[in-house]
Amino acid sequence: MSSLPPPRRSQGELRRENAATQLPEILVAVCSRLPEERLTAWQEVLRQSDGPDDPLLDQFTNAQFASGLARQLVEVTRAWRADAPELTGAALELAVAAVRAIPRPSPVQPVISGPIGPATQARLTGGVVLEVIRSARSSLLIATFAAHGVVDGVEEVRKAVGRGVTVDLLLEESTGASAAFTRLPDEVRVWHRHSAGTGVLHAKLIAADRHTALLGSANLTDRALSDNIELGVVLRGTEAVGPLVDHFRWLTSPGSGVMSRV
Structure with missing residues (x-):
C-alpha cells in the first residue's frame, strides 16, 4: 500500500x-x-x-x-x-x-580604512584603535612606524595612564613619531631602536593587556586611520595576543640590544 x-x-x-x-x-x-x-x-x-x-x-x-x-x-x-x-x-x-x-572563541575581526562597500563586514580602523586602548586595564603596548594627527588616540592613552595602566610606546624615531606623544605624562615609557645594526621599526600593533590586539598596516596617523586603504585584524584571547606582547617585551629587554628607553 x-x-x-x-x-x-x-x-x-x-x-x-x-x-x-x-x-x-x-x-x-x-x-x-x-x-x-x-x-x-x-x-x-x-x-x-x-x-x-x-x-x-x-x-x-x-x-x-x-x-x-x-x-x-x-x-x-x-x-x-x-x-x-x-x-x-x-x-x-x-x-x-x-x-x-555562552562562552565561545572570538573570531578574528577584519578592520579597514579607506573606501568601503555597503556589504563589507569589517570595522573601521579609527574606532577600533580607540576601543582597544580603552579596554586596557593593566598594560598598553603601542608600536608604530609613524604617528601624527591622532588627537583622540593620544587623549585615550592619557586616560589609560590616569587609570593606572602601564604604557609602552615603541616608535620609529626616523619619522619623528614621538612628537605626537609629547604631551603625555612622564610615566609613559618611550622606546626607540638602536641606530646601529637594526632595521627600522615598521610594525603596527596596539595590545591591551594580553587579551586584545589590533594588528595591521595602518600607522597612527590621521590619514591611515581614515583615508588610506589599510587592512588589519582584531585578535582576542591570550593564546593569540600573548605571543605578540611577549615578542615586543623581548625587544625592549636589556638583553635583546634592539630597543632602548628614551
Missing part, C-alpha cells in the same frame, strides 16, 4: 521555516561582532521595543557607521518579522543575553 505524499507547504510556511533557521545564526553573528558597550546599548533598544516594526530599531540601526553592521541589524529585524512578529523586543533581548552568556 503506497503512502500518501506529504502535504505541500505554503510559501508563507516555507519563509517562516527559513527565518527560524536564520534568526539564531544572525543573532550569533551580530553578538560576535559588536563590542560589549554597543551590545549593551542594542539590548536596551530591544528591551524598549514593542516588536520588529518599532521605530527605535531603525534609529539604532541608522546610527551605526561600522561597515556592514547596519545591514546585519536589518537582517535581524527581517528574520524577526518573518518568523515571530508576535515576540516583543524584551523577548528577543533575552535571546541576545543568552547568546552573550
